[in-house]
Amino acid sequence: MxxxxxxxxxxxxxxxxxxxxxxxxxxxxxxxxxxxxxxxxxxxxxxxxxxxxxxxxxxxxxxxxxxxxxxxxxxxxxxxxxxxxxxxxxxxxxxxxxxxxxxxxxxxxxxxxxxxxxxxxxxxxxxxxxxxxxxxxxxxxxxxxxxxxxxxxxxxxxxxxxxxxxxxxxxxxxxxxxxxxxxxxxxxxxxxxxxxxxxxxxxxxxxxxxxxxxxxxxxxxxxxxxxxxxxxxxxxxxxxxxxxxxGGKDPAYVRADAKLDHAIENLVDGAFYNSGQSCCGIERIYVHREVYKPFVEGFVDLARQYRVGDPLDPDVTLGPMAQARFADHVREQIAEARRKGARAEIGSAVAGDRPGSPYIGPEVLTNVDHQMSVMREESFGPVVGIMPVHDDEEAVALMNDSAYGLTASVWTRDADEAAAIGDGIETGTVFMNRCDYLDPALVWTGVKDxxxxxxxxxxxxxxxxxxxxxxxxxxx
Structure with a gap:
């Protein structure tokens, strides 16, 4: 980074x-x-x-x-x-x-x-x-x-x-x-x-x-x-x-009981809004195995609808990153993940997307693990890794496996379960069924790095x- x-x-x-x-x-x-x-x-x-x-x-x-x-x-x-x-x-x-x-x-x-x-x-x-x-x-x-x-x-x-x-x-x-x-x-x-x-x-x-x-x-x-x-x-x-x-490496956990269309819509926005250049943007997602396949399919379909280009064009939804070196860092993370076996679900080039350019399209990586930097080190760009988990315990362990702790989101219909899961997450803010937002009535703080x-x-x-x-x- x-x-x-x-x-x-x-x-x-x-x-x-x-x-x-x-x-x-x-x-x-x-x-x-x-x-x-x-x-x-x-x-x-x-x-x-x-x-x-x-x-x-x-x-x-x-x-x-x-x-x-x-x-x-x-x-x-x-x-x-x-x-x-x-x-x-x-x-x-x-x-x-x-x-x-x-x-x-x-x-x-x-x-x-x-x-x-x-x-x-x-x-x-x-x-x-x-x-x-x-x-x-x-x-x-x-x-x-x-x-x-x-x-x-x-x-x-x-x-x-x-x-x-x-x-x-x-x-x-x-x-x-x-x-x-x-x-x-x-x-x-x-x-x-x-x-x-x-x-x-x-x-x-x-x-x-x-x-x-x-x-x-x-x-x-x-x-x-x-x-x-x-x-x-x-x-x-x-x-x-x-x-x-x-820094931040904010995670999301989608439980089996989550309302998938709501989770997909909000997590795509949370990952790619502002070209992913948000301290509390979504950078990694853990999804219960029971809903992993439909979640990934819906997430990828929606991410493909982003239009990259001149930010002065009112039809463009994803502008350039602020500097070319930030985009190159994202490219390096994607390349490293693919060398280690990750699958790039979008992978389509957009105009100007090349080394040394600030223009880069959104990317969704699957078949990822925590040996890849994209799952543990800050990306601060339009890339997100999605990983299946067996249960809440595995999700919490993976969410905590990072040097950062700003926000974390849990997607479920059960507020009591979300609170119990949140108690185990090392973070400054726990969200349920939303992300990437600051409520001025609540304190904004973080832990770890x-x-x-x-x-x-x-x-x-x-x-x-x-x-x-x-x-x-x-x-x-």
Whole structure:
């Protein structure tokens, strides 16, 4: 797998970098180019953020939420321009309309629970004492955002951080630089205090040096395992808290009692939407032997209906991967699996599908096992392996046979059985009869090499604040 896991790895030294280019996967052209911020500009941004945050932390939660919702409205108003802009930057077809729905759902929900989540916690009363715990903002939050869902992943931390009273610095992925500019314009339009949010174009070296400087209080990073380790090394000794969402190899288990047409439709979408470039996308499927054959037949038939091509064409359902090297990694996994005996159920070439090209068609592999990298190592592309199992126990053992643990889905008509199976799966989220979705009312987290920390729900606010106790003796 490429070092950045299909996302932006903040690692490596690049002192000579002065500009960053977006190379469009659509046609290989330079879509946009921006100068890297001077170190003096970065220093000014930190100073301004600290100054703005002191006043912002004293503002009522309702006022902070109001301005964040105003920024959301400004962002939504840009969607007509954002959709084709995303297609050019990272290849998602325009027919899917960008990330507007999920962005709005998450921000409005976090705004609706902000006051309750950030309210003081008052323990049982003791005569003669006043006791409570306040949630104080951490201070300066540094968000390092990925390209694959460049708005959705960023809002998970940016907006709750601001609602909680923090200042935010954003370093967006080089593949989607324009997203950071859109966020900046939205906050400026909303009238957010100057300096409270700053979008910065930074090199990897600048990113690491900022984290290591001790000038930020929390780092929210979405990217590869290698990138997460680089973040941890940079933060060592600073005592900054970290939120790390790293890799994924999310499994699905289809039980014999599953409603097959529903499972097929949703798992095909979960595997191939966004060309498989989703941290919680379906990358491996285990199916009970009793329904294995009809499931595979239906899955393959539906996968063959995808149309690969120019993402600006409204009829295209699968655009190019964000970079050619990501597509080449998928090709290598498929080739290795076939050498070891896997069967490629689709295998038909699509226009432009060749080594060195970001265009690659969907692939379904059967006759797979866990000696193949496609069943254990992150693919982050449009390929999925399907494997028969005898029972729940075998399915759980195989689902856990991975270094990652972000989500897992169980497809069954029995919620009690799904819960019992979920208790045995090493994962951050257990789904039943759905997949590849973030519910903002539930915490977004992972285990093992997927990382650590929490986003969304009240737990997301807790991760972006610190508790402060008040213990008063009265009447003395």
């Amino acid at each position: 490429p070092a950045d896991g299909g996302r932006d790895a903040e690692s490596g030294k690049d002192h000579a970098v002065t500009t960053i280019r977006i190379i469009s996967p659509v046609d290989g052209s330079v879509y946009a180019e921006r100068p890297v911020a001077a170190d003096s500009e970065l220093d000014r941004a930190v100073v301004r953020a600290r100054a703005a945050q002191a006043d912002w932390a004293r503002a009522p939660v309702a006022e902070r939420v109001r301005l964040c919702l105003a920024a959301l409205d400004a962002l939504l108003a840009m969607n007509v321009e954002i959709v084709p802009e995303l297609a050019w930057q990272m290849g998602r077809p325009v027919r899917y309309g960008g990330e507007k729905r999920g962005v709005e759902e998450r921000i409005r929900y976090m705004g609706s629970i902000a006051e309750a989540s950030l309210a003081p916690v008052v323990p049982a009363e003791i005569a003669g004492f006043r006791r409570y715990v306040k949630r104080e903002p951490l201070g300066l939050v540094f968000v390092v955002a990925p390209w694959n869902y460049p708005y959705l992943t960023a809002v998970n931390s940016i907006f709750p951080a601001l609602m909680a009273g923090n200042a935010v610095l954003l370093k967006h992925a080089s593949q989607t630089l324009l997203v950071g500019e859109r966020f900046q314009a939205a906050f400026d339009d909303a009238g957010l205090p100057a300096g409270l949010f700053s979008n910065l174009v930074l090199s990897h070296d600048q990113t690491e040096r900022l984290i290591a400087s001790g000038r930020v209080d929390h780092v929210a990073f979405t990217g590869s395992v290698a990138g997460g380790r680089a973040i941890e090394r940079a933060a060592a000794g600073t005592f900054a808290s970290l939120g790390l969402e790293l 997927t990382g650590r920390g929490a986003a969304l729900s009240r737990f997301g606010f807790e991760a972006l604040t610190r508790p402060k106790s008040y213990h008063f003796r009265l009447g003395t």
